[in-house]
Amino acid sequence: METIVAEVENLKKGFGSNKVLNGLTIKVKEGENLVVLGRSGSGKSVLIKCLVGLIEPDEGNIVLLGESITDLEIDALNLLRKKIGFLFQSAALYDSMTVRENLEFPLRGNKELKREEIDSLVEEALKNVGLSEAIDKMPSELSGGMRKRVGLARTLILKPKIIFYDEPTTGLDPITSEEISLLILDIQKKYNTSSIIITHDMECARITANRMIIIKDGISIAEGKFEELEKSKDEWVRSFFKSKNEN
Amino acid sequence: MTSDSKTIDNKVSTETNTDSENSYKKSLVGFFEDITLLTKFSLRFFKEVFKPPYEFNELVRQSYLIGYKSFPLVAITGFIMGLVLTIQSRPTLAEFGAESWLPAMVAVSIIREIGPVITALIFAGKVGSGIGAELASMKVTEQIDAMEVSGINPFKFLVITRVLSSTLMLPLLVIVADTIAMYGAYIGVNLKGDVTFQLFFSQVFEKLDFSDVFPAMIKTFFFGFSIAMISCYKGYNSNKGTEGVGESANSAVVIGSLSIFILDMIAVQITSLFL
Numbered sequence: 001m002e003t004i005v006a007e008v009e010n011l012k013k014g015f016g017s018n019k020v021l022n023g024l025t026i027k028v029k030e031g032e033n034l035v036v037l038g039r040s041g042s043g044k045s046v047l048i049k050c051l052v053g054l055i056e057p058d059e060g061n062i063v064l065l066g067e068s069i070t071d072l073e074i075d076a077l078n079l080l081r082k083k084i085g086f087l088f089q090s091a092a093l094y095d096s097m098t099v100r101e102n103l104e105f106p107l108r109g110n111k112e113l114k115r116e117e118i119d120s121l122v123e124e125a126l127k128n129v130g131l132s133e134a135i136d137k138m139p140s141e142l143s144g145g146m147r148k149r150v151g152l153a154r155t156l157i158l159k160p161k162i163i164f165y166d167e168p169t170t171g172l173d174p175i176t177s178e179e180i181s182l183l184i185l186d187i188q189k190k191y192n193t194s195s196i197i198i199t200h201d202m203e204c205a206r207i208t209a210n211r212m213i214i215i216k217d218g219i220s221i222a223e224g225k226f227e228e229l230e231k232s233k234d235e236w237v238r239s240f241f242k243s244k245n246e247n
Numbered sequence: 248m249t250s251d252s253k254t255i256d257n258k259v260s261t262e263t264n265t266d267s268e269n270s271y272k273k274s275l276v277g278f279f280e281d282i283t284l285l286t287k288f289s290l291r292f293f294k295e296v297f298k299p300p301y302e303f304n305e306l307v308r309q310s311y312l313i314g315y316k317s318f319p320l321v322a323i324t325g326f327i328m329g330l331v332l333t334i335q336s337r338p339t340l341a342e343f344g345a346e347s348w349l350p351a352m353v354a355v356s357i358i359r360e361i362g363p364v365i366t367a368l369i370f371a372g373k374v375g376s377g378i379g380a381e382l383a384s385m386k387v388t389e390q391i392d393a394m395e396v397s398g399i400n401p402f403k404f405l406v407i408t409r410v411l412s413s414t415l416m417l418p419l420l421v422i423v424a425d426t427i428a429m430y431g432a433y434i435g436v437n438l439k440g441d442v443t444f445q446l447f448f449s450q451v452f453e454k455l456d457f458s459d460v461f462p463a464m465i466k467t468f469f470f471g472f473s474i475a476m477i478s479c480y481k482g483y484n485s486n487k488g489t490e491g492v493g494e495s496a497n498s499a500v501v502i503g504s505l506s507i508f509i510l511d512m513i514a515v516q517i518t519s520l521f522l
Binding site for chain 1: 300381385388389390392393394395396397398399400
């Protein structure tokens with residue numbers, strides 16, 4: 001029987017009169033990459049922020065690794081967050097810290113780890129994203145692609161069971177985008193992580209997706225594998241793939 | 248003027264009045280909303296400050312940045328403050344033949360009022376704007392969210408450390424500023440006179456007592472706390488992109504400076520009740 005690691009049920013969220021999510025339901029299986037596709041403003045980023053408790057939903061339930069995050073106290077939520085990774089669209093590196101300090105940051109408070117263990121975790125995470133040489137650089141010295149990689153390394157340092165990617169290839173050139181997409185796939189295989197990948201980059205979706213859902217008006221209107229959705233009878237769904245083929 | 252154009256003018260003037268009334272109401276509501284949120288923010292500080300884990304290393308780092316790095320600016324300000332106050336006060340005292348009172352008068356003015364207030368204003372400009380801009384920039388670039396999702400409490404790491412450092416460092420900076428201001432005053436006295444170092448300071452300490460120093464020191468803790476709290480609140484809750492960064496830095500300085508005068512007024516009232 002397949003284990004469900006993330007489950008969203010009837011999720012609703014609005015900002016004033018603007019209803020962004022209107023009863024969205026999704027499930028992510030263990031070891032699966034789920035790509036969430038939708039037009040800008042369709043609520044993809046709101047969904048991912050609700051999943052980690054950055055935005056409180058108006059209605060609905062979110063269960064991550066068997067725990068309902070809407071019922072958790074802040075301390076319990078922080079413990080759960082240690083098992084979850086999040087790659088921000090902008091990478092969100094702490095710009096007053098070096099790459100090494102950025103990677104060490106999520107480990108603070110873990111008194112059991114010795115200095116050598118922290119160093120080896122940092123080195124391993126950077127090696128996994130192919131950026132060992134950037135360890136003492138400041139974020140301002142890194143390119144967009146490198147920042148994304150360091151962001152990913154910072155996410156990996158806690159060895160999360162689920163990773164949420166918020167538009168991981170936005171703002172990158174096609175070659176770097178492909179590298180990041182392949183890296184996501186590589187991490188899935190290496191760490192057996194489950195992922196929710198928010199994107200509107202069809203190439204990234206093609207490379208990384210085990211399954212996809214398409215959001216429109218705050219609900220899921222289509223679900224399936226990349227190849228299945230590409231041949232969908234729904235004109236609106238196919239329009240996503242059309243733009244990709246034209247490119 | 249025709250009656251039609253009069254009607255239009257009246258209509259326009261009524262609309263303008265309604266608009267200004269609405270914007271007045273809006274800013275009044277905004278002001279009270281801000282006060283409520285700032286109070287909640289401060290209460291959260293007291294709720295979380297005693298709860299482990301304690302960010303001791305960050306507290307030390309912030310104390311270095313906030314305290315030590317402000318030292319040169321505060322020292323220069325203090326020196327000029329003492330020198331200028333002495334030079335400006337001399338003619339008036341000379342008119343009454345009370346030049347010998349100059350050291351004592353300058354010392355009481357600096358220790359009781361001018362030292363703490365001017366240093367706090369300089370501190371609000373340097374440290375308050377820095378905290379406001381830094382936290383606002385972290386907010387708009389999702390760095391605060393990144394801390395939160397990695398299971399670290401950003402309020403503890405960013406707000407508590409800065410507020411504590413500021414509360415502890417400002418009194419020390421005021422002591423430094425007051426001391427250097429007294430040296431400035433000594434030079435000021437000797438520009439047109441001949442007073443020995445020993446005589447100058449013996450006159451100063453003769454007239455200064457506990458009731459001058461203690462309340463002045465106590466209020467600087469409150470100044471430091473309010474400057475950092477307001478700056479952190481403005482930065483932490485910034486939400487208008489890059490425009491919000493500038494706005495947060497600006498309002499951190501403006502409201503922080505205003506809070507110094509309000510707290511000073513309260514402190515003077517309380518002191519006059521007891522001393």
